[in-house]
Amino acid sequence: MKKIFLVEDDLSLMNGLSFALKKQGYDLDIARTHGEAESIWTDGKYDLVILDVSLPDGSGFHICRKIRQTSKVPIVFLTAADEEMDIIMGLDIGGDDYITKPFKLAVLMSRINALLRRSNDFVQDETELCSNNIKMLLLKSKVYKNEERLELTASEYKLLRLFMENPDQVLSSEQILHQLWDCDESYVDSNTLTVYIRRLRTKIEDDPSTPKRIVTVRRMGYKWNLVD
Numbered sequence: 001m002k003k004i005f006l007v008e009d010d011l012s013l014m015n016g017l018s019f020a021l022k023k024q025g026y027d028l029d030i031a032r033t034h035g036e037a038e039s040i041w042t043d044g045k046y047d048l049v050i051l052d053v054s055l056p057d058g059s060g061f062h063i064c065r066k067i068r069q070t071s072k073v074p075i076v077f078l079t080a081a082d083e084e085m086d087i088i089m090g091l092d093i094g095g096d097d098y099i100t101k102p103f104k105l106a107v108l109m110s111r112i113n114a115l116l117r118r119s120n121d122f123v124q125d126e127t128e129l130c131s132n133n134i135k136m137l138l139l140k141s142k143v144y145k146n147e148e149r150l151e152l153t154a155s156e157y158k159l160l161r162l163f164m165e166n167p168d169q170v171l172s173s174e175q176i177l178h179q180l181w182d183c184d185e186s187y188v189d190s191n192t193l194t195v196y197i198r199r200l201r202t203k204i205e206d207d208p209s210t211p212k213r214i215v216t217v218r219r220m221g222y223k224w225n226l227v228d
Helices: 011-023 034-040 060-068 084-092 105-121 154-164 173-181 190-204
Strands: 003-007 027-031 048-052 075-079 097-100 128-131 134-137 142-145 148-150 214-217 221-224
Touching: 003 011, 003 034, 011 027, 011 105, 027 034, 034 060, 048 060, 048 105, 060 075, 060 084, 075 084, 075 105, 084 097, 084 190, 097 105, 128 154, 134 154, 154 173, 154 190, 154 221, 173 190, 173 221, 190 214
Parallel strands: 003 027, 003 048, 048 075, 075 097
Antiparallel strands: 128 134, 134 142, 142 148, 214 221
């Protein structure tokens, strides 16, 4: 049974989410404040985290930063308003997805299920991928650049793996989004992939402003460009 950690202060929404998640067969721990979340969180205990951005005593962004110090568990943000800067910040600090309130429970459940499926799918028969001075140890979920360990979120890891498994092939935005979420791409904001690509480039490129590994192919998509 998969275990989810829900951090949400709205009692009505919390009860609705709790009912829906348990009905889907998920085990659940709940916190309603920043303080409760910090006291309950245990690395390795949860398969996914759902974080409300606005809490009565703090921010879900701060909780995300704390979690990312020790864990790559998938994180979904719940935001009260569709503010682009909040969305970008949430993804930049390590969030894997976001959904704005109000939302349909079916949409949230689809995205949660997709994140969990994708997390499970990335334990494969292969053990290592190497190109462009980047090495992925798949069974250990570790990534190195020039033998130096890189700290990637779960979505960054999956995105990088997708590129490295398809060298010199142009991947459209739709193909990439389908591989990352495995759900209706209309649920995913068009800016999201741009943020993911930019964030990953800051970690793997020598000069993120002039990328050599992940290159943009105008009007077509992106490509893992073999340079070594």
